[in-house]
Amino acid sequence: MAAVAVHQFAQCITCHAWSPDHSMVAFCPNNNEVHIYKLVNDKWEKVHVLQKHDQIVSGIDWSGKSNRIVSVSHDRNSYVWNREGPEWVPTLVILRLNRAALCVRWSPKENKFAVGSGAKTVCVCYYEQENNWWVSKVIRKKHDSSVTSVAWHPNNILLATTSTDGKCRVFSTFIKGVDTRESKTGSSSDPKFGEQIVQLDLSSSWAFGVKWSPSGNTLAYVGHNSMIYFVDDIGPSPLAQNVAFRNLPLRDVEKMVIGVGFDCNPMVFAADKSGLWSFIRFLGERKESLSGPKSGSQFSEAFGKLYGQAKHGLSNDTVEPSKIQGAVHDNCINCIALLNKKGSQTKRFSTSGMDGKVVIWDLGNQQDLKEYL
Numbered sequence: 135m136a137a138v139a140v141h142q143f144a145q146c147i148t149c150h151a152w153s154p155d156h157s158m159v160a161f162c163p164n165n166n167e168v169h170i171y172k173l174v175n176d177k178w179e180k181v182h183v184l185q186k187h188d189q190i191v192s193g194i195d196w197s198g199k200s201n202r203i204v205s206v207s208h209d210r211n212s213y214v215w216n217r218e219g220p221e222w223v224p225t226l227v228i229l230r231l232n233r234a235a236l237c238v239r240w241s242p243k244e245n246k247f248a249v250g251s252g253a254k255t256v257c258v259c260y261y262e263q264e265n266n267w268w269v270s271k272v273i274r275k276k277h278d279s280s281v282t283s284v285a286w287h288p289n290n291i292l293l294a295t296t297s298t299d300g301k302c303r304v305f306s307t308f309i310k311g312v313d314t315r316e317s318k319t320g321s322s323s324d325p326k327f328g329e330q331i332v333q334l335d336l337s338s339s340w341a342f343g344v345k346w347s348p349s350g351n352t353l354a355y356v357g358h359n360s361m362i363y364f365v366d367d368i369g370p371s372p373l374a375q376n377v378a379f380r381n382l383p384l385r386d387v388e389k390m391v392i393g394v395g396f397d398c399n400p401m402v403f404a405a406d407k408s409g410l411w412s413f414i415r416f417l418g419e420r421k422e423s424l425s426g427p428k429s430g431s432q433f434s435e436a437f438g439k440l441y442g443q444a445k446h447g448l449s450n451d452t453v454e455p456s457k458i459q460g461a462v463h464d465n466c467i468n469c470i471a472l473l474n475k476k477g478s479q480t481k482r483f484s485t486s487g488m489d490g491k492v493v494i495w496d497l498g499n500q501q502d503l504k505e506y507l
Contacts, residue, residue: 136400136417136495137462138482141178143171144490149469151196151203152484156473160184160203161486162191168205168215170222186213186224193238193249200244206235212249212259214268227268229257237283243290245312250281256295256305258327260312273305273328282342283386288350292331292368296341302334302355304368336363336374343386343393354391356384362393362403364411375411377403386470392417394467394485400495417495418462465489 144163151160158172158181168184168191187207196203203215203222212227212235229235233252240247249257249270254277257270278299285294293307306325307313325331337357344355353365360383366373384395391403391411400417465488473482473494481497 136497137493138496139494140462141492141494142490143169143178143492146465146488146490147469147486147492148190148192149194150471150484150486150492151194152471152473153196154198154201159484159492160194160196161492162194162205163490164190164488166190166207166209168194168203182222184213184215184222184224187211189234192234192236195238195240195247197240197244202240202244204238204240204247206238206249208234210235210251212238212257212268214247214261225267227259227270229259229270230272231255231257233280236280239284239286241286241290241307242288246290246307246309248284248286248293248307250284250295252280254279254281254297256281256284256293258293258307258309260309271307271309271327273307276303276305276328276330277301282340283344283355285344285346285353287346288348292350294344294346294353294355296344296355298340300335300337300339300341300357302336302341302344302353302363302365304331304353305329306331332368332370332372334363334365334372334374336365336376337361342395343384345387345391354387356387356393356395358383360384362387362391362411364391364405366409377411377413379413385466385468392470392483394470394487396466398461398463398465398467398487398489400467400470400485417497462493463487463489463491 146164148162148164158170160168160170162168166187166189170182171178172181187209189208191205191207193206206212210231212229213224215222215224231251231253235249235251237250246258246260256273259268259270261268277297280298281295283296291308292304294304296302306329308327338359340358342356346353356362361376361378364375382396384393387393393401402414404414405411467485467487469486471484473484484494486492
């Protein structure tokens with residue numbers, strides 16, 4: 135099995151991120167706090183609790199070079215946390231949002247970060263040393279609904295977004311005085327901040343979880359219609375493929391491509407030598423439930439579920455155990471993060487979900503997947 139470690143940190147986790155050396159993990163236990171755990175003598179111990187937000191923390195990212203944590207929340211605020219001695223000190227971020235902040239990602243050079251929001255905007259934030267705060271430039275009037283995910287191109291300029299309007303878009307985020315001309319796209323007509331490079335209207339439903347390939351040549355994102363989309367040659371004439379699957383929708387993707395979502399089980403997608411993408415298999419074990427016969431009316435099945443919830447104190451959001459028995463996660467996976475150290479050949483990543491678990495997966499011990507790594 136690909137899962138090498140399972141840690142039950144809380145009843146529910148909304149998002150998580152790892153420290154640069156992977157010795158600490160930061161996550162939100164579905165409230166207004168960020169908890170930081172450290173691995174001490176093979177045991178995870180809570181070492182910090184970051185308390186500044188007033189509502190649920192919806193996004194966390196931990197920078198790999200500068201060792202800073204950025205957090206965003208439904209309270210419309212964002213903070214950058216710097217380690218000063220034994221404490222984490224927050225720095226104010228000026229977002230100017232009138233709706234919830236939903237997602238956040240550091241840029242590759244870590245001199246900027248992007249925040250997607252329910253206000254149909256994207257805030258690109260950078261540091262002003264003279265005022266000791268982070269200010270933002272806002273991409274407005276481009277999205278028709280909430281921005282669910284953001285992803286930086288390796289060139290530190292292009293930014294991909296997905297939205298509940300079903301579209302994936304790519305923007306320029308060049309900021310004078312912050313970015314250098316060497317980091318631009320190299321085209322003769324350099325795009326200005328907020329200029330839309332391309333709009334992909336491939337999904338007929340909400341769009342989530344966008345990621346760039348390491349080369350920046352391919353873009354992948356998922357739709358709520360149980361489809362995943364792959365786009366090459368981002369520009370005026372992009373080349374697009376889509377893969378449909380009969381399982382529950384995905385929420386996020388990672389490189390290779392690993393998709394996670396409502397099926398509680400990471401899904402592996404890969405391209406063959408001709409560049410055609412397809413679904414390979416699930417990473418976790420999937421076992422059919424032996425709890426009872428499959429025959430029976432829909433009424434009796436629904437009544438049994440309702441009776442079980444009342445008897446055991448389960449909420450209506452609880453996933454039926456019969457659907458996910460044998461899987462590592464017991465509920466929707468809503469976050470995925472790479473665990474590869476620079477120069478390392480290991481292929482590891484972590485997932486967290488509504489069941490409160492953080493699971494570490496290793497692709498290196500999966501013989502049938504080595505040809506795709």
